[in-house]
Amino acid sequence: MTALLEMRSITKEFPGVKALDRVNLEVKEGEIHAICGENGAGKSTLMKVLSGVYPVGSYDGEIHYEGRLAEFRGIRDSEHRGIIIIHQELALVPQLSIAENIFLGNETARGGIIDWHEANHRTEALLKKVGLKESPMTLVDSLGVGKQQLVEIAKALSKDVKLLILDEPTAALQENDSKKLLDLMLELKSQGVTCIIISHKLNEVRYVADTVTVIRDGMSVSTLDAKKGLSEDDIVRDMVGREMSDRYPERNRRAGDIIMEVENWNVWHPEHAERQIIKNISMNVRAGEVVGIAGLMGSGRTELAMSIFGRSYGRRISGTVKLHGRDADVSRVDRAISSGLAYVTEDRKRLGLILDETIRFNTTLSNLQSVSSNGVLDANEETEVAEKYRAMLRTRTPSVFQKVGNLSGGNQQKVVLAKWLNTAPEVLILDEPTRGIDVGAKYEIYAIINELSAEGKGVVLISSEMPELLGMCDRIYVMNEGAFVGELSASEASQERIMSLIVDERG
Amino acid sequence: MTTDTNDMATNAGAAASERKGLKSYLASHMREFGLLFALIAIMVFFQIVTGGTLMRPVNITNLFLQNSYIIIMALGMLIVIVSGHIDLSVGSVMGFVGALAAVLIVNHDVPIPITVALCLLVGAAIGAAQGYFVAMWRIPSFIVTLAGMLVFRGLSLWLLEGQSVGPFPKSFQILSTGFVPEIFPASIGEALASAFDTRNFNVLSFALGLIAAAVVVRMGLKKRARNAQYGIADEPIGLFWARTAIIAAAIIFLMFKLSTFRGLPNVVVTMGVLILIYTFITEKTVIGRRVYALGGNEKAAKLSGIKTERLTFLAFVNMGVLAALAGLIFAARLNTATPKAGFALELDVIAAVFIGGASMSGGSGKIIGAVVGAFIMGVMNNGMSIMGIGIDYQQVIKGLVLLAAVFFDVYNKNKQA
Numbered sequence: 001m002t003a004l005l006e007m008r009s010i011t012k013e014f015p016g017v018k019a020l021d022r023v024n025l026e027v028k029e030g031e032i033h034a035i036c037g038e039n040g041a042g043k044s045t046l047m048k049v050l051s052g053v054y055p056v057g058s059y060d061g062e063i064h065y066e067g068r069l070a071e072f073r074g075i076r077d078s079e080h081r082g083i084i085i086i087h088q089e090l091a092l093v094p095q096l097s098i099a100e101n102i103f104l105g106n107e108t109a110r111g112g113i114i115d116w117h118e119a120n121h122r123t124e125a126l127l128k129k130v131g132l133k134e135s136p137m138t139l140v141d142s143l144g145v146g147k148q149q150l151v152e153i154a155k156a157l158s159k160d161v162k163l164l165i166l167d168e169p170t171a172a173l174q175e176n177d178s179k180k181l182l183d184l185m186l187e188l189k190s191q192g193v194t195c196i197i198i199s200h201k202l203n204e205v206r207y208v209a210d211t212v213t214v215i216r217d218g219m220s221v222s223t224l225d226a227k228k229g230l231s232e233d234d235i236v237r238d239m240v241g242r243e244m245s246d247r248y249p250e251r252n253r254r255a256g257d258i259i260m261e262v263e264n265w266n267v268w269h270p271e272h273a274e275r276q277i278i279k280n281i282s283m284n285v286r287a288g289e290v291v292g293i294a295g296l297m298g299s300g301r302t303e304l305a306m307s308i309f310g311r312s313y314g315r316r317i318s319g320t321v322k323l324h325g326r327d328a329d330v331s332r333v334d335r336a337i338s339s340g341l342a343y344v345t346e347d348r349k350r351l352g353l354i355l356d357e358t359i360r361f362n363t364t365l366s367n368l369q370s371v372s373s374n375g376v377l378d379a380n381e382e383t384e385v386a387e388k389y390r391a392m393l394r395t396r397t398p399s400v401f402q403k404v405g406n407l408s409g410g411n412q413q414k415v416v417l418a419k420w421l422n423t424a425p426e427v428l429i430l431d432e433p434t435r436g437i438d439v440g441a442k443y444e445i446y447a448i449i450n451e452l453s454a455e456g457k458g459v460v461l462i463s464s465e466m467p468e469l470l471g472m473c474d475r476i477y478v479m480n481e482g483a484f485v486g487e488l489s490a491s492e493a494s495q496e497r498i499m500s501l502i503v504d505e506r507g
Numbered sequence: 508m509t510t511d512t513n514d515m516a517t518n519a520g521a522a523a524s525e526r527k528g529l530k531s532y533l534a535s536h537m538r539e540f541g542l543l544f545a546l547i548a549i550m551v552f553f554q555i556v557t558g559g560t561l562m563r564p565v566n567i568t569n570l571f572l573q574n575s576y577i578i579i580m581a582l583g584m585l586i587v588i589v590s591g592h593i594d595l596s597v598g599s600v601m602g603f604v605g606a607l608a609a610v611l612i613v614n615h616d617v618p619i620p621i622t623v624a625l626c627l628l629v630g631a632a633i634g635a636a637q638g639y640f641v642a643m644w645r646i647p648s649f650i651v652t653l654a655g656m657l658v659f660r661g662l663s664l665w666l667l668e669g670q671s672v673g674p675f676p677k678s679f680q681i682l683s684t685g686f687v688p689e690i691f692p693a694s695i696g697e698a699l700a701s702a703f704d705t706r707n708f709n710v711l712s713f714a715l716g717l718i719a720a721a722v723v724v725r726m727g728l729k730k731r732a733r734n735a736q737y738g739i740a741d742e743p744i745g746l747f748w749a750r751t752a753i754i755a756a757a758i759i760f761l762m763f764k765l766s767t768f769r770g771l772p773n774v775v776v777t778m779g780v781l782i783l784i785y786t787f788i789t790e791k792t793v794i795g796r797r798v799y800a801l802g803g804n805e806k807a808a809k810l811s812g813i814k815t816e817r818l819t820f821l822a823f824v825n826m827g828v829l830a831a832l833a834g835l836i837f838a839a840r841l842n843t844a845t846p847k848a849g850f851a852l853e854l855d856v857i858a859a860v861f862i863g864g865a866s867m868s869g870g871s872g873k874i875i876g877a878v879v880g881a882f883i884m885g886v887m888n889n890g891m892s893i894m895g896i897g898i899d900y901q902q903v904i905k906g907l908v909l910l911a912a913v914f915f916d917v918y919n920k921n922k923q924a
Binding site: 309332333334336345350352353354355361365368369 | 806812
């Protein structure tokens, strides 16, 4: 078999971050090629380079496709050559029908007039091919995620796809839907379509893939031949096999009494009433302890944190939260705050900060009572509070009157931390506190976390970066598909153990 | 020798950086200064083209009376817009409340204090109803208040049975057309009148003007001192004095004009007090701060423990009360309630807020900006009417001014980014 696609020494840099570092990828004609790696390893970036989202010139290295050098300036170029990517977040327009979606941007039109008869007719044939028994006129809105996925594939087929890229296609699917999708991939392969699948689910990778390329920290680590019997352990080892160095400041680990207890916590999806997002979770946090929550994206970590923090996510929430052994009222955000909880959101720009306002404005926002009397703000007091945290967290800024939007990611994160420290919480939940910030700032955030635990606060650390969890936590809960599947102490925990707890559960 | 040249270089550098400081300060505060200069320029322009009619005491008085209700509603509208919403119903609500007052007072002889209280309550209830759908059901405010606009326009027609109802008793009219009584002895007024060679002179309003100007200067200095204490970069001192002097002089000038006519209109007092209250609320209070947070990033505000629904609801209740007050003042001024009262007025109010620098997406805008914006619209209306420009051209010009103001805003923002 000849190579359909060769990506040679691809390097892609973002300001301050090397997302891809001399990555090689070779995909043979007619195979299913899996790309595995942790969150943030660079898989999606690589696919964006391939599909032209990052146009030629914005990266180093060469792409050879069908035997010649390919220089894609945009998605249109790559689609024209038969490379179709289906993203994790589906790109369908819910209010349009299946047929309308399939031919969107590629309408069966003459002189601007759409021939609906032909569109529907061709859609029927495509739907038959992907095994979806729906009328072409059905609105996409009314389909489940699994069926929407099939519509996406049908859409790809309508464009004479040669290389189909699926980015975590089964992440949101139930088991039998996943199975159907994987079988469809095998079916397409027999018809000569080459596939790239990005997946965390190693059992699925084993089921469909001919070849596996593992990417770690923006580098291609290994290419494994799956036909000769590949074990999941082989893949896991390559995925996580990185040295732990002293990227984490030392801390005296001295856990005290239990501060927070969550018992039998259940949460349902806010819109799909039948989907249970959090399944009977119980956890506790001790004073001075850093407790990690490990799990893949979509495992429900953020949903767990947000539902505890003032029911900011989900419906039909049940379970109890106790602080210092007494039932705490966390039914609204302001009540959760006064109970002693703080939650540093995952997405600081969208959920954490008012970007157009100053550092001072953001710092005092969650506790305006402390800088006001009878509802009237004391500007001097506010400035003092903001200055205090600026010094304490070493936020680098000319003044606290600087707009938060102008700060770097690390400094923005410090402002978010300042906002929550100013509420004098007993338990801080940190959701991906170091995402998207540089190594130096990460270290400073870790040092702050250690200081907080030394003061006897409880810290819950949610992170996709396993080395971070292993380096920082006293205890790690492993979460998968909305439930805790294991609890490891610092001494028992390793990346392999965590991964295999997740994988076992899925398998 | 070398030291000398170095010194010279440093001096030149310092001067350059000072110039640069002034320039960059002006650039980053383009909006505020631009607005103030625009108002002054427009006033000077119309003063010239109307041959001095614009600034005649009687016209200045009229200018206040004509625009008071727009400014009062602009205060509420600013808060609604800062919170990330819009209220299209204010013109209709104003008309409806005016009609209600007329029916109660003229047709049913309800005592005026009771009528006023009742009308303000009705305004609050209307705001609450609209706020309920916006805040609790998350229906876009554009739609809810568009519905409100139709509903209350219709209800005014129904209430008045298509007729004009009036006139009002004198004691109701003073709400709008009354003047604050003179408290100084008549002899002082007469002496000043002859000194300034005018027919009348209302000592109280002139004295209040002087006091207000002094307060503006004093507060400006106080703020500067506090900024210096905290090491906050402030505007260059020359600019501060120029700006403060212009504002103080303008206040004294306007109050002088008023005092040579009939003194201080009641409605100017109402309006002035409300402007102060709302400036205080938006800039100094917890609830004001939260409104800006809500408009700046609703999700972040909510996750910071702010009860965003309640706040949105209250913004609309407040708007309703102010629209009702404006309705009372408008009816008192016309001395009759007509089914057409307040028609399309919401557009003037909204335009004033946007000219004043508020952002459509919420989170920014100042009370003083909205007030100046309303005066810019008001002076243009008034000046063009004096010039005898037809209503057709007036609309075109006002539309273009609105577009220009917002364009200026966006252009500035893009340049800074």
